[in-house]
Amino acid sequence: MRVDLTNGRIGRSIILFSLPMILGNLLQQLYNVADTLIVGRTIGAAALSAVGSAYALMVLLTSILLGLCMGSGVVFAQLYGRREEDRMKTAVVNAFVFIFAVAAVITGLAFLLLNKIILWLHIPPEAAPFTREYLFIIFFGIFFVCIYNFFSSVLRSIGNTVAPLMFLAVSAVLNIILDMVFILKFGMGIAGAAWATVIAQGVSAALITVYFFVKEGELCPKRCHMYYSRELLGMIINNSTLTAIQQSIMNLGILMVQGLVNSFGFLTSAAFAAVVKIDAFAYMPAQDFGNAFTTYIAQNYGAGKPDRIKNGLRLAVGISVCFCAAASMIVVAFARQLMLIFIKPQETEIIAIGVKYLHIVGCFYAGIGILFLLYGLYRGLGRSAVSIWLTVISLGSRVLLAYALSAVPAIGLIGIWWAVPIGWALADVFGLLYFGCRKKRLLLECKQS
Numbered sequence: 001m002r003v004d005l006t007n008g009r010i011g012r013s014i015i016l017f018s019l020p021m022i023l024g025n026l027l028q029q030l031y032n033v034a035d036t037l038i039v040g041r042t043i044g045a046a047a048l049s050a051v052g053s054a055y056a057l058m059v060l061l062t063s064i065l066l067g068l069c070m071g072s073g074v075v076f077a078q079l080y081g082r083r084e085e086d087r088m089k090t091a092v093v094n095a096f097v098f099i100f101a102v103a104a105v106i107t108g109l110a111f112l113l114l115n116k117i118i119l120w121l122h123i124p125p126e127a128a129p130f131t132r133e134y135l136f137i138i139f140f141g142i143f144f145v146c147i148y149n150f151f152s153s154v155l156r157s158i159g160n161t162v163a164p165l166m167f168l169a170v171s172a173v174l175n176i177i178l179d180m181v182f183i184l185k186f187g188m189g190i191a192g193a194a195w196a197t198v199i200a201q202g203v204s205a206a207l208i209t210v211y212f213f214v215k216e217g218e219l220c221p222k223r224c225h226m227y228y229s230r231e232l233l234g235m236i237i238n239n240s241t242l243t244a245i246q247q248s249i250m251n252l253g254i255l256m257v258q259g260l261v262n263s264f265g266f267l268t269s270a271a272f273a274a275v276v277k278i279d280a281f282a283y284m285p286a287q288d289f290g291n292a293f294t295t296y297i298a299q300n301y302g303a304g305k306p307d308r309i310k311n312g313l314r315l316a317v318g319i320s321v322c323f324c325a326a327a328s329m330i331v332v333a334f335a336r337q338l339m340l341i342f343i344k345p346q347e348t349e350i351i352a353i354g355v356k357y358l359h360i361v362g363c364f365y366a367g368i369g370i371l372f373l374l375y376g377l378y379r380g381l382g383r384s385a386v387s388i389w390l391t392v393i394s395l396g397s398r399v400l401l402a403y404a405l406s407a408v409p410a411i412g413l414i415g416i417w418w419a420v421p422i423g424w425a426l427a428d429v430f431g432l433l434y435f436g437c438r439k440k441r442l443l444l445e446c447k448q449s
Helices: 010-042 045-081 085-112 114-120 128-157 162-185 189-215 230-262 266-302 306-333 335-342 348-380 384-406 413-448
Strands: none
Touching (some): 010 266, 045 085, 085 230, 114 128, 128 189, 162 189, 230 348, 230 413, 266 306, 266 335, 335 348, 348 413
């Protein structure tokens, strides 16, 4: 199923295109939620801390590959918008070779540096053995994550967001079933949670690969498309590496914050592992809406339709802010109940730490909703370097403030929480001012594309 985002009602097009992506990523969060819920309830707080720390690291590693796939998807969408499908197929071949070469390097380094990573993350002693066991297994799934996201980026660039959703739904359900079987029935502990995730990732990768070659045959590159194109590979590298840098900077900052949080002890680390999952569910729809907005912008940029870009931005900001405001009200009102999903009621200190975080950060989800749209806007316009600056401002200020404020005895841990919305706000102001100052130039380039 393809969707042409260069025609039709703007708001309706973006919403319908983004809905499968939103549902898909919510399902993807079930991978980690299933691990967190079952591990926290059956193995204990130390294992929960390990899963949380491992999650932060895996997000960093896979964000590099996700960034490469997303950046390549911008090139695919621009070529599709220009109706240059032969060049698009050649671009798919060049991107595939490039991205999977990077994936092989990342996987090798991950295994090689595993013990050093454990030390760098300041994993609490109680959680370190669990983290090492979990990560050693999870690293086997890096290639599966890469395969799924690569073919998803190709399908989404032509407006097909339904197929990736279907395969992710299957793997999410499988992950939950395997979690219960491996941990509750076979007593495999944290290794069972890791193997459940890897197997589920492998299934989603296999299904989307088969679908691409069977159902989207006209998109499949033929022998005549399998050649090195310096021009196309240059476009892919420029867009994808900048997007990967942006994604990795963002998650490196998060990982640095994770290390700081871990230094406060495993109770704080366990609470943070839970609130990260709640955060992910709360603003993940806004993130996917921003990712869908990337494809909308890229297709219209390729088609030379600046008015749809300008009007689309205005509508998208309104939609995102409304959704994030609703998410904020729910999270703040039900913070304790949400923590109890992951934490046993008797773990009162962990729950109290998590509730405090949610009462602070949960009020400001609109900030990150706008930031995700700005990421999508600049990626779609081929200005991924601006997204990097937004990330540096957002995460750089967050990390600096987190370390500075938490060192003040009167502030302590609360300073880490307040650093989050402040970082979002600073990046939003920069991104909106930049677009306001460069709008005429950016839209003129669109007309000339």
